Amino acid sequence: MRKINAIVDISSFFAALASFLSGIVTWKILPFGQGFKGGAGDPGSDFFLSLARHSWMDVHIISSLIFVALVVIHLALHWHWIKNLPKMFK
Secondary structure, three states, X not given: OHHHHHHHHHHHHHHHHHHXXXXXXXXXXXXXXOOHHHHOOOOOOOEXXXXXXXXXXXXXXXXXHHXXXXXXXXXHXXXXXXXXXXXXXX
């Protein structure tokens, strides 16, 4: 159980990190608009680290879904503890 919990926790950290970083890229570096930085950058350069904006959005959506699934697994692994929380505060 401890090994599974550690794997889930570490994996969820990296999924959340990928979601965060890809969100920053799509928000600040490749926002909606014409080209790089919404047209303020080099025209025709709508790629960042060899990925287009739609590919960054795919990374963002997939990593976010993986993160949510891992959080659900994390909660399931700790369900006994969560269920006993009211007893701890009596």
